[in-house]
Amino acid sequence: MLPFVTAFAASLVAYATVGQSQQLDPIVNYCVRFDHQSVVKNNTLYIDGGKESFINVNGNGTQEGDITVGINEYLIMVDLSKPWDWKTNVSIKALAKPGMPELPTSPPVVSRGAFYYGSDNDPNIYLWGGTTSKVNTSFPGFIGPLPITFTMWSFNTHSHVWDHYDLSDSVLYRPSSGAYAEARDQHRSFYLNGQVDSGSSTQTMSLSLDTKIFQEGMIVIDHSNQTAKNISTKGLVRDKPRTRGRMQYISSLGSHGILVLIGGNEKKVTDTKDQSLGDLVPMDKVHVFDVSSLYDDRINAGGSWYEQSVTGDIPEKRVDFCIMLARAIDTSSANIYMYGGRGENDVFFDDIHVLSMPSFTWTKVYQGNSGRYGQTCHRAGARTMISVGGASGTNMNTSGCDWQNKGLNVLDLSTINWSTKYTPTTEDFAMPTAVTARIGGNAQGNATMLAPDGGFDQVGLAQLFGSDSIKISNTSQPAAAAGPVADRIRRAIIAGSVVGGTVFLGLALAIIWFLRHLLYHIWIGDLTQRIEMEGKGKSMSELPDKGVFWELPGNAPVELWSPTSPVPQVDTADFKHETKSDRDLGWRGETECEGDASRTECVIDERDKDSMKSRHTQVTCKELD
Numbered sequence: 001m002l003p004f005v006t007a008f009a010a011s012l013v014a015y016a017t018v019g020q021s022q023q024l025d026p027i028v029n030y031c032v033r034f035d036h037q038s039v040v041k042n043n044t045l046y047i048d049g050g051k052e053s054f055i056n057v058n059g060n061g062t063q064e065g066d067i068t069v070g071i072n073e074y075l076i077m078v079d080l081s082k083p084w085d086w087k088t089n090v091s092i093k094a095l096a097k098p099g100m101p102e103l104p105t106s107p108p109v110v111s112r113g114a115f116y117y118g119s120d121n122d123p124n125i126y127l128w129g130g131t132t133s134k135v136n137t138s139f140p141g142f143i144g145p146l147p148i149t150f151t152m153w154s155f156n157t158h159s160h161v162w163d164h165y166d167l168s169d170s171v172l173y174r175p176s177s178g179a180y181a182e183a184r185d186q187h188r189s190f191y192l193n194g195q196v197d198s199g200s201s202t203q204t205m206s207l208s209l210d211t212k213i214f215q216e217g218m219i220v221i222d223h224s225n226q227t228a229k230n231i232s233t234k235g236l237v238r239d240k241p242r243t244r245g246r247m248q249y250i251s252s253l254g255s256h257g258i259l260v261l262i263g264g265n266e267k268k269v270t271d272t273k274d275q276s277l278g279d280l281v282p283m284d285k286v287h288v289f290d291v292s293s294l295y296d297d298r299i300n301a302g303g304s305w306y307e308q309s310v311t312g313d314i315p316e317k318r319v320d321f322c323i324m325l326a327r328a329i330d331t332s333s334a335n336i337y338m339y340g341g342r343g344e345n346d347v348f349f350d351d352i353h354v355l356s357m358p359s360f361t362w363t364k365v366y367q368g369n370s371g372r373y374g375q376t377c378h379r380a381g382a383r384t385m386i387s388v389g390g391a392s393g394t395n396m397n398t399s400g401c402d403w404q405n406k407g408l409n410v411l412d413l414s415t416i417n418w419s420t421k422y423t424p425t426t427e428d429f430a431m432p433t434a435v436t437a438r439i440g441g442n443a444q445g446n447a448t449m450l451a452p453d454g455g456f457d458q459v460g461l462a463q464l465f466g467s468d469s470i471k472i473s474n475t476s477q478p479a480a481a482a483g484p485v486a487d488r489i490r491r492a493i494i495a496g497s498v499v500g501g502t503v504f505l506g507l508a509l510a511i512i513w514f515l516r517h518l519l520y521h522i523w524i525g526d527l528t529q530r531i532e533m534e535g536k537g538k539s540m541s542e543l544p545d546k547g548v549f550w551e552l553p554g555n556a557p558v559e560l561w562s563p564t565s566p567v568p569q570v571d572t573a574d575f576k577h578e579t580k581s582d583r584d585l586g587w588r589g590e591t592e593c594e595g596d597a598s599r600t601e602c603v604i605d606e607r608d609k610d611s612m613k614s615r616h617t618q619v620t621c622k623e624l625d
Contacts, residue, residue, distance in 0.1 A: 022054065022056065022065075022066075022068045023054065023056050023057065024054050024068065024070065024140065025054075025094075026052060026054075026072050026073070026074050026076060026094050027076065027092055027093075027094055027406070028057055029054040029055055029056065029057060030052070030054070030401075030402070030405065030406065030407055031052070031053040031054055031055040031063070031067055031401040031402065032052065032053045032389075032390075032391050032392075032396060032399065032401060032402050032407075033047075033050050033051070033052040033053075033072055033389040033402075033407050034050060034051055034372075034373070034374030034375060034389050034390050034391040035050045035051050035111040035112050035133070035320075035374045036048060036049050036050025036051075036072060036111065036374075036376065036388070036389055037049060037050070037110075037112075037113045037114055037115040037127065037130065037376070038115055038376045038378065038388050039115040039116065039117055039125050039378070040080065040117075040378045040379075040380060040386075041117050041118075041125055041157060042157060043079070043080045043081040043424075044077055044078065044079060044080060044081075044157065045077070045078040045080055045378065045380070045386065045388070046075060046076070046077055046115065046125060046155070046157075047072075047075070047076040047077075047078070047376075047388060047389070047407075048072075048075050048076075048113075048115055048127060049071070049072055049073075049108075049109050049110045049111055049113070049130065050071070050072050050111050050374075050389065051069075051070075051071055051072075051111055051133050051135050051374075051391075051396070052070060052071060052072040053067050053068065053069050053070070053396045053397075053401075054067070054068045054070060055067050055068075055401055063401060063405075067396065067397055067401070068139075069135055069136050069139075069396045069397060070135070070136050070139035070140075070142075071109055071111075071133055071135065071136070071139060071142070072109070073096075073097065073109050073141050074094040074095060074096055074097065075094065075095045075097065075155065076092065076093070076094045076095075077092070077093050077094070077095065078090065078091065078092045078408065079091035079092075080380050080386075080422070080424065081424060082424070083421070083422060083423045083424065084421070084422050085420050085421045085422075086404065086405075086406040086408045086409075086410075086420050086422075087405075087420050090406055090408065090422075092406060095160065097109070097162070098162075105143065105146055105150065106143075106162075107127070107153050107155075107162045107164075108127075108130065108132065108143070108145075108146050108150065108153070109132065109141075109143065110127075110129070110130025110131055110132055110133075110176070110199075111130055111131055111132075111133045111176070112129075112130055112131060112176040112177045112244075113127060113128055113129040113130025113131075113176060114127075114128045114129055114130075114178075114180040114189070114191055115127055115128075116128060116180075116182050116189045116221070116223070117182055117184055118154075118184075118187075118223050119184055119187050119223060119224075120184070122223065123156050123157050123158045123159075124154040124155060124156050124157070124163075125154065125155050125157060126152060126153070126154050126155075126189070126221075126223065127152065127153040127154070127155070128151070128152050128180075128189065128191060128219075128221065129151065129152075129174050129175045129176055129178065129191060129194065130174070130176050131145070131174070131176035131177075131197055131199035131200050132144060132145040132146075132199035132200075133199060134198070134199055134209065135396070144199075144202070144205065145174075145198075145199050145200060145201050145202055145204070145205060146201060146202065147201060147202045147203070148168045148171070148172070148173060148174060148201045148202075148203060149166045149168050150164050150166075151165075151166075151167050151168065151171055151174045152164065152165045152167055152221070152226070152228075153165070165226045167221075167226075167227070167228045170219075170227070170228040170229050170230055171219060171228055171230060173196045173200055173201060173203070173204065173215065174196075174200045174201050175191060175193075175194030175195065175196065175200070175215050175219070176194055176195060176196075176197070176199075176200065177194050177195050177243040177244050178191045178192050178193050178194025178195075178215075178219075178242075178243065179191075179192045179193065179242065179245045179246050179247035179261055179264060180192070180247060181247040181248055181249040181259050182249060183249050183251070183256070183257055183291060185251055185257075186256065186257075186291070187222060187223040187224045188220060188221065188222055188223065188291075189220075189221040189223065190218055190219070190220055190221075190247065190249075190259060191218065191219040191221070192218045192219075192233065192242065192245075192247055192261065193214065193215055193216065193217070193218070193233060193237065193241040193242045193243060194214075194215050194241075194243055195212045195213060195214050195215060195243050196212075196213045196215055197209075197211060197212050197213070198211065210273060211272050211273065212243075212272065212273070213269065213272050214240075214241040214242075214243060214266075214267055214268070214269055214271075215241055215269075216232070216233055216234065216237070216241050216269060217230040217231060217232060217233055218230070218231050218233050220294065231294070231302050231303060232302035233302060233305075234302065235302055235305060236261075236287060236302075236305040237266065239268050239269065240266040240267055240268050240269075240279070241266065241267075241269060242261075242264040242265065242266045242281065243264060243265055243266075243278075243319075244264045244265055244319035244320050245261060245262060245263045245264020245265075245281060245319065246261075246262050246263060246264070246321060246322065246323045246338075247259050247260065247261045247262070248260045248262070248323055248324075248325055248336050249291075249325075250325060250334050250357075252331070253334075253464055253465060254290050254291070254292050254463075254464040255292040256290075256291040256292035256294075256295065257291045257292075258288050258289060258290060258291060258464060259288070259289040259291065260286055260287075260288055260336060260355075260357075261286060261287040261288070261289070262283070262286050262323065262336070262338065262355070263280075263281050263283055263317065263318055263319065263321065263338075263341070264280075264281050264319055265278040265279055265280050265281060265319050266278060266279050266281055267279055280317035280318065280319065280343070280344060281317065282317055283310070283314050283315045283316070283317060283318075283362070284309065284310055284311075284314045285307055285308065285309055285310060286307075286308055286310055286355070286360070287305055287306065287307050287308075288305070288306045288307075288308060288461055288464070289303060289304065289305050289306075290303065290304040290305075290306070290460070290464060291303075304460065306457070306458050306460060306461040306464075307457060307458070308360050308452060308456065308457050308458070308461055309360070309452065309454075309457055310355065310360045310361065310362055310452075311360070311361050311362070311452065311453045312361035312362040312363055312438060313353060313362045313363055313364040314362055315338065315349075315351070315353045315362060315364070316343050316344075316347070316349070317343060317344065318341035318342055318343045318349060318373075319341060319342055319343075319373070320340075320341050320342045320373040320374045321338055321339060321340050321341030321342075321349070321373065322338070322339050322340065322341075322375050322376050322377035322387070323336050323337060323338050323339075323377070324336070324337050324377050324378060324379050324385055325337075325379070326379065326383075326413050326429055327429075328429075328431055328441070328444065328445030328446075328447065329428060329429065329430075329444045329445050330444055330445035330446060331445065332441060332445040332446055332447040332450070333356050333357065333358070333359070333431070333435075333439060333441070333445060333447040334356070334357045334358075335354050335355070335356050335357075335431075335435065336354065336355040336357075337352060337353075337354055337377075337385060337413065338352065338353045338354075338355065339351075339352050339375070339377055339385075339387060339411075340371060340372050340373055340375060340390060341373050342373035342374075346394060347371070348371030348372060348373055348392055348393070349371050349373075350367070350368035350369060350370045350371040350372065351364060351366060351367050351368065352364070352365050352366035352411075352416065353365070354432065354434075354435050356435055356438070356439050356447070356449075357465070358450055358451055358452070358465040358467060359438075359439045359447065359449040359450065359451065359452060359453075360452040361438055361439060361449070361452075361453070363432075363434050363435045363437075363438045363439075364434075365416045365432050365434045365435065366416050368418075370392065370403070371392055372390030372391060372392050372402075373390060373391060373392075374389065374390055374391050375387055375388055375389045375390030376388045376389065379413075380422070380424075381424055381425050381426070382425065382426060382427060382428055382429045383412060383413045383414050383425070383427060383428070383429040383430070384410060384411070384412065384413065384422065384423075384425070385410070385411040385413055386408060386409070386410055386411075386422065387404075387408070387409040387410075387411065388407060388408060389402075389407045390402070390407075408422075410422045413429060413432070414429060414430040414431070414432060414443070415432075416432055416434075430443035430444070431443050431444070431445060450467065450469075451465070451467045451469035452469075454471055455469040455470045455471040456469060456470050456471065457471055458470075
């Protein structure tokens, strides 16, 4: 690892010119910036890369002239330790990214990557992934994509030294447009799915501009030793990975916290064409990852994902929005604020929705008329959110400039009021009244809605939230169980099903033995004790056809049934008979044979008096009188 030392300490970038006329200062000549990556650390907001358009400013400070489309080649820093008004006196500066003779490149200029905080005792912030935008390859200073060995970089916030890390052994391609989050308390960062395109690395430069290859897996970076691994997400996304959604880490849920995945778009890995937004993911469901599953050797490498239905003011489907977290003072609710984004038919949203948990409800708390997408947002202090950048159109030449002429705006998370002024404050966060009206409680918390409407969709997710409110109709395994990704709940349910199936067959064998000796009494009297089953499981007591043997699988031991054994769920598609009555199932069950409308009954073949001692029992059907 070789360091890069900043060419100058901290000063405003001097004006650059194109043809002696166009000014390209990323702060003074700011018009629009979006698809950047940013992070807040030690009372400083760091903004890196992204697409940016520029406009000239005359001596009076008025914007004029044509717009030049390009990229932000600097690391921009905003001081959050002092009050400011972005209209008049915001403390903002830009640092160049210097080159070094030891390596063929300087730190990259990318879009749609991730900027990670690291840990509290680490002065570095970490730039991960991203793609080299080719929005204007003739822009001064443009550099093409770097080799895959330059996927992660660090910037020391004290010394302003850049460094790089080679993680190519774990990550074959530099992803962009993925959903990312960070568990600071565990020194781990996450980057889910994403895409590879012609700007990803030197290895992908030959791809056409309209080729977007969606990537499977979730990158887990360990910042304690700067290593990474790629875990499977097939159980979550099946064959349609996601891009341009967002993910939030919430500590203190479960033993190691959770990740909440929201929105985005999806398409198959084999579909490599750029289909604009692709298939947008609905907002009436979210997915939750149990971080502790990464540490459990009993669980497959993909960890445990859950799906949960959401109620309330369901937002429209969208991509390129921003999110941040605010918890009630008493921690009775965790609230993810979602701002803006881009929807179908190039609709740009200017709204704020709050996803509250554990109730899993959406509450719309704001609606404006100046939509934007591609922005980032950050918590600054107890009750302040800072919005950074964002675009309001798809054509950077004609969409005009951002009315927030420094690319910053300030939201009070409690009153939901926007302002140009930022004030560091220790004032406590108070729950918005619109949210408490939905989930109960007051400004300090005290939420009364402590589970989703109707209960949690899955047992394991309810356990993460310490709840016993579960939907009766669905106590299934996590979403990941359908693929190679699994979890403890999945294993428990599968084990229960196997044991339940074995116990069921054992019960059937015991009944055969019992009825073997009481068969004649059945014909002359009523048998008051009847066997009754529910659901698909009842099909197991029917025989598939005449003259077919029913056999126990293998030599597995048989357990006695108990009330806690789950009812096995059996696919009856291969059975040729269908039970028409729930009475006397299996032995005097009224059935309808295929191709024969006559009512029949199944009778034990009495010719073999010792048949019950073997594992084969022959039955036949005869017409009823």
